[in-house]
Amino acid sequence: MSTIAGQSLFNSGPHRFLHGHVGRLWAPPLRLDALQDRIVVFPTNVELVIRQSGRLIGSSEADLWAQVALIQTRCQALLNGALIDNSGNTWTDMTLLEFAPETTADRGRAVSLAYTAVYARLL
């Protein structure tokens, strides 16, 4: 069970969480520029980004697309709150920024849709 802002949007199917890089943005030395002969570190921290990949499973075709429509609505409204993953780890102040189906919907024994979703802690 995972939730974002207390809402259970993705629990119809399995999903996993991948942490993006954190720290500072930096640029390597430029060989042709004598003025930049060392690593440049930018002053602000990189925003925390967490990617979620998984599969929504519908009890019917209509149920699957109802789940997708709800997620789209929440995504477009920049749903913000605590993200709690399947293990209970919590990241506060995360915003649901993106939801993207990975392929066409799969119709085998079940109707399902593989997807990725992106959350970020906006500074």
Place this chain on the structure above:
Amino acid sequence: MLIIHPTDVTLLGAPLPGVESIAVSREAARFVFERTDAGPHTVFADAPEQAVEITILRAIEGPQPAGPIPGQQGALVFIGALSGADGPARRVSAAVVVRSARIELSRRKGASQRIELTALSADGAADPITVQEVNP
């Protein structure tokens, strides 16, 4: 599904004599599976793309006209028993496309033909194979 010695076999609208067996095989053309962060095991698997393949083996006696041509589409119909018991005969039918038709020669068995077909679904959801009980 394996049918030994089916009767009244017609393929692409023409009778097909000498059929010894017809095998209907199914496989996943694409298979999906998912895991979670909780552990190593698969928690969801499905076969959203499937293929139904039919193999016909038949004995050939004497010269033969040109066999079915790969890409040809039509109907396969035959009657057979789906088990070795004295169950009712079944009429099996499917819309098919020919994948290959090979003539094989061996000193021991003589000439035989192996025809491989792909079965088509009417709408993508309906099973490509139709089985009906034949009333005696």
